Amino acid sequence: MGEIIVNAVLTVKAGLADQVFPILSTVYKAAQNEPGCLRYTLHQSIENEHQFMLYEVYQDEAALETHIASDHYKAYREQIELYLEDRQVTKYVEMTF
Template structure:
């Protein structure tokens, strides 16, 4: 059995763009949660920094995560709409040992 793949993404919106990021994230979450290999896709919004978003994603395996980042929704929503609104973007890929 392949270990699940966990993604922890830390995004910081450009000043004045947090509401736009949150808007597009609603669409990204809906699409990701419909993918068969997605076990969890949870967005957290900063309490002390309104521009901070942390995403916790879990996929059944690396292939499922690859399917996610290759999807039309990811390409159009995350890369096309959200990334241009970010000042910072860090993505860590992890797996259980």
């Protein structure tokens, strides 16, 4: 199948954006050192300061599963849940012609 791309869009409850920075920073830094994680970037919306996007590229499905099973990912999911209004995650594979 090849590389797996994950696009996670997080919408934080109004007034809580600043409080999620430490949580996002921790998972961001840890994920960058995972074997099989080729790219892990964090973005904040220009139009909505309460919306963040994690753009992740993994070598393969096994690397993504390793990320999801990691302690830092589990801690991130538990901690961030209190602040979220919405969370949308979509997985992609690159189309080749």
